[in-house]
Amino acid sequence: xxxxxxxxxxxIPMLGISVILVFIRFIKGPSLADRVIALDMLILISIxxxxxxxxVFNQSTFLDIAMLFSLIAFLSxxxxxxxxxxxxRK
Amino acid sequence: xKSLIFRTASIYLLPLLLLFSIFILLRGHxxxxxxxxxxxMAGVAFLIHSFAxxxxxxxxxxxxxxxxLMPIGLTICxxxxxxxxxVSLPLMTGLWFEEPFKFVGMVGSALFFDIGVYLVVVxxxxxxxxxxxxxx
Numbered sequence: 001x002x003x004x005x006x007x008x009x010x011x012i013p014m015l016g017i018s019v020i021l022v023f024i025r026f027i028k029g030p031s032l033a034d035r036v037i038a039l040d041m042l043i044l045i046s047i048x049x050x051x052x053x054x055x056v057f058n059q060s061t062f063l064d065i066a067m068l069f070s071l072i073a074f075l076s077x078x079x080x081x082x083x084x085x086x087x088x089r090k
Numbered sequence: 091x092k093s094l095i096f097r098t099a100s101i102y103l104l105p106l107l108l109l110f111s112i113f114i115l116l117r118g119h120x121x122x123x124x125x126x127x128x129x130x131m132a133g134v135a136f137l138i139h140s141f142a143x144x145x146x147x148x149x150x151x152x153x154x155x156x157x158x159l160m161p162i163g164l165t166i167c168x169x170x171x172x173x174x175x176x177v178s179l180p181l182m183t184g185l186w187f188e189e190p191f192k193f194v195g196m197v198g199s200a201l202f203f204d205i206g207v208y209l210v211v212v213x214x215x216x217x218x219x220x221x222x223x224x225x226x
Contacts, residue, residue: 061122064114068127071107071134078096078141 007052015052019045036080043073093142100142107135115208116194116201125204129211137219145223156216163209170202 001009019042026038047066054062111131118124140148174183186198 064122068131071131075134075138075141078138082141 004056007056011052012049015045015049032080033084036077036084040073040077043069047073097142100138104135104139107138108132111135115204118204119196119198119200125207126211128204129208130215132208132212133215133219136216140219140223145220149220152216156213156220159209159213159216163206163211163213165206166209167203167206170199170206173199173202 022038022041022045026035026042029035029038047070050062050066050069054060054066111128114123114131115125115128118128136148136152139151171182174181174185177185179185184198184200186196190196
């Protein structure tokens with residue numbers, strides 16, 4: 001099994017299944033914190049997909065987009081945490 | 091936010107992210123990137139710092155009111171568009187220096203247009219973020 005076959009046969013399906021599972025948690029999620037974590041997880045999985053495609057198509061510029069994406073994901077999670085903390089204090 | 095890890099990380103993240111945003115700004119003419127994405131990255135860098143240390147500390151770092159960045163950027167954009175008139179070419183023609191500069195690469199009127207967009211995006215992002223962070 002060559003490397004690109006390994007990407008297409010194993011890694012991309014695993015990431016796809018995990019996207020579906022996390023999305024179910026995102027819809028069901030009993031509390032707001034569950035939904036925030038699920039959203040963060042979705043963005044992290046999509047960063048993995050971007051990394052795989054950047055290796056497959058040999059384009060290093062995709063990785064910059066992945067870096068920007070991870071930065072925004074971290075920022076949104078921190079902002080949500082701050083918001084939830086403020087809401088519980090009131 | 092009173093987290094030691096977050097504060098220590100944000101001290102090192104601010105200059106790194108500003109450097110990366112300028113790198114993206116300079117790369118933008120032939121490769122992915124440009125003024126808009128670079129400006130957004132600079133805005134995000136200041137936002138991380140303001141989450142860690144509070145709004146006042148970030149305002150002290152920026153020093154000037156971010157509202158002033160927008161008219162400055164728009165003026166640079168208009169001047170870059172008007173510049174080909176001096177050499178009697180049609181409006182918005184791309185003018186380029188023959189030799190690439192050290193560290194910066196090719197310099198032309200498109201780069202100055204990108205710098206103007208960068209300043210406008212940084213100013214508007216900071217205004218929006220500071221207004222939202224004030225009300226929370």
